[in-house]
Amino acid sequence: MILFLFRVIQVERDIQVALYQTGRKVAVQQSLGYGEVAEFALAQYYFQQEIKENEYIQDYVKGQNLGIVLLCDREETEYIHLKASYTVEFPISLFSWDGLSMTAQCKQHYWNGRKISEEEGEEYVYITPEGEVYHLTDQCSYLDLSIYRTEIEEISVLRNLYGQKYYSCERCADKNENAEFVYVTYYGTAYHTSLDCSALKRTVQKVLKSEVSDRRICSKCGKNAH
Numbered sequence: 001m002i003l004f005l006f007r008v009i010q011v012e013r014d015i016q017v018a019l020y021q022t023g024r025k026v027a028v029q030q031s032l033g034y035g036e037v038a039e040f041a042l043a044q045y046y047f048q049q050e051i052k053e054n055e056y057i058q059d060y061v062k063g064q065n066l067g068i069v070l071l072c073d074r075e076e077t078e079y080i081h082l083k084a085s086y087t088v089e090f091p092i093s094l095f096s097w098d099g100l101s102m103t104a105q106c107k108q109h110y111w112n113g114r115k116i117s118e119e120e121g122e123e124y125v126y127i128t129p130e131g132e133v134y135h136l137t138d139q140c141s142y143l144d145l146s147i148y149r150t151e152i153e154e155i156s157v158l159r160n161l162y163g164q165k166y167y168s169c170e171r172c173a174d175k176n177e178n179a180e181f182v183y184v185t186y187y188g189t190a191y192h193t194s195l196d197c198s199a200l201k202r203t204v205q206k207v208l209k210s211e212v213s214d215r216r217i218c219s220k221c222g223k224n225a226h
């Protein structure tokens with residue numbers, strides 16, 4: 001069971017990275033002015049390229065590579081916003097669960113040909129709204145945007161990957177008091193009763209370092225920083 005949980009994390013990571021790489025490639029392509037259909041087709045193509053040799057996905061994702069449903073959010077005009085939904089299957093049938101429904105998201109600004117680091121010489125860092133840390137790079141693997149579902153009964157014993165407890169989200173706690181399932185992220189500290197909670201719609205934000213003085217530096221990407 002524990003081994004299986006590690007595999008779930010591995011699958012999540014790999015899908016998140018594939019989504020991120022896909023977003024980057026599409027964002028660059030899209031700056032050349034292809035249409036909406038092309039954007040989705042490109043995203044599908046790049047995403048499948050990214051995951052095609054991934055054994056974990058083949059072994060653990062329901063429907064394997066093609067079982068991952070990829071969506072482009074068309075409401076965004078400045079950004080490419082990708083979502084991947086999939087189900088991780090248990091190797092054996094436990095407690096009559098079918099598996100874990102998972103979602104990964106990625107949002108990237110269309111490439112505008114300018115290097116972020118060249119803007120005004122100020123130091124920028126990366127954050128997610130729910131997190132308590134800031135990151136020196138948007139490539140940090142702890143900048144994890146994935147969401148997973150768990151039973152409310154387990155929330156008191158569950159810990160995030162920093163070893164912290166989950167607390168009920170201020171924004172969505174009142175809306176659904178009898179929720180059987182809740183949604184959490186690996187590095188956040190809030191649990192949400194709704195997938196639509198605005199606090200869960202996480203995107204990586206680039207902010208000035210001076211704006212995040214209440215946050216700690218990430219233990220992963222900040223390891224060698226002074």
Ligand SMILES: [Zn+2]
Nearest residue numbers: 169172192197
């Ligand atoms: Zn919430």
Ligand SMILES: [Zn+2]
Nearest residue numbers: 135140218221
């Ligand atoms: Zn980091």
